[in-house]
Amino acid sequence: MSTYIKLLLMAVCWGGTFIAGKNLAQHVGPLTGAFLRFLVASVFLTALTLRQEKRFVLPGCKNLLLLFLMGMTGIFFYNFFFLKGLKLIEAGRASIIVATNPIFIALMSVVFFRERLNFLKLVGILVSVTGAVTVITRGELLTGIGGSFGWGELYILGCVGSWVAYSLLGKVVMADLSPLAAVTYSSLIGTVGLFPAAVMEGLFSSGGIGPAAWANAAYLGFFGTVLGFVWYYQGIQRIGPVRAGIFINFVPVSAVLLAFVLLDEPLTTSLLAGTVLVSSGVYLTTLGSRPVSGSCASGGGRCRAS
Numbered sequence: 001m002s003t004y005i006k007l008l009l010m011a012v013c014w015g016g017t018f019i020a021g022k023n024l025a026q027h028v029g030p031l032t033g034a035f036l037r038f039l040v041a042s043v044f045l046t047a048l049t050l051r052q053e054k055r056f057v058l059p060g061c062k063n064l065l066l067l068f069l070m071g072m073t074g075i076f077f078y079n080f081f082f083l084k085g086l087k088l089i090e091a092g093r094a095s096i097i098v099a100t101n102p103i104f105i106a107l108m109s110v111v112f113f114r115e116r117l118n119f120l121k122l123v124g125i126l127v128s129v130t131g132a133v134t135v136i137t138r139g140e141l142l143t144g145i146g147g148s149f150g151w152g153e154l155y156i157l158g159c160v161g162s163w164v165a166y167s168l169l170g171k172v173v174m175a176d177l178s179p180l181a182a183v184t185y186s187s188l189i190g191t192v193g194l195f196p197a198a199v200m201e202g203l204f205s206s207g208g209i210g211p212a213a214w215a216n217a218a219y220l221g222f223f224g225t226v227l228g229f230v231w232y233y234q235g236i237q238r239i240g241p242v243r244a245g246i247f248i249n250f251v252p253v254s255a256v257l258l259a260f261v262l263l264d265e266p267l268t269t270s271l272l273a274g275t276v277l278v279s280s281g282v283y284l285t286t287l288g289s290r291p292v293s294g295s296c297a298s299g300g301g302r303c304r305a306s
Contacts, residue, residue: 007232011254030083036209041187067173071192078163102285113168113171124284128277249282
């Protein structure tokens with residue numbers, strides 16, 4: 001399979017996480033759903049790490065703390081907010097809000113890593129934020145967000161904040177560990193943290209976990225986390241981070257289209273306009289950025305939009 005086809009399928013896989021997440025949120029609680037997702041993902045990531053790196057590189061004390069924080073932000077809290085938000089708002093709208101991840105990572109990189117904010121980045125940020133506001137307000141920019149902003153939107157914005165923190169931590173950790181090792185360690189830590197929380201939420205309740213919940217969790221864990229990660233980094237190795245990163249812009253497009261086909265969500269003017277604006281803004285910001293390593297554990301750093 002060609003690299004470009006893999007990258008396109010990667011975008012579809014990540015777009016599909018919003019559909020699977022929406023379905024999973026209807027069957028189990030957010031903490032249980034997050035645990036099931038990363039139980040599946042951690043098994044495959046561990047096997048992949050052992051196969052490719054032959055062994056686990058033990059992190060030092062400094063990196064161990066950072067990996068713990070990555071597990072809490074990118075695995076525990078991101079997925080809690082992700083599933084909690086998807087239970088309340090449309091999958092398509094959620095995907096557009098989450099697609100602004102690279103924009104806020106770029107802004108925070110200016111603050112914490114003193115990266116330069118050039119003209120192209122600034123234009124991309126403004127365009128993308130305009131798109132996100134268009135989606136959140138359902139196109140009523142002049143009347144404010146009061147009537148359109150609720151708990152669902154707030155939870156999804158929590159996803160963005162969690163992923164920004166995860167990605168910034170990952171930039172530091174990946175100076176010593178490979179992206180695969182960092183993702184695997186943070187996934188294992190996050191899964192361990194999610195287990196007691198899921199038990200308290202009712203993981204072992206008498207009703208049990210049905211096949212629909214397992215199927216959606218398996219999709220999120222394997223296709224949305226592991227396979228997407230592998231194909232993305234194969235793309236980076238073969239065609240470079242800039243060209244591979246362009247395919248990230250197809251994630252919200254695929255999510256909106258899949259939500260329309262599979263969930264019967266409407267294709268509103270504000271949703272379509274927001275999709276174009278956010279994708280264009282992320283593209284411009286990517287062009288204005290120097291290639292920086294990112295991580296793809298949960299659902300979306302610079303390389304992730306879900």
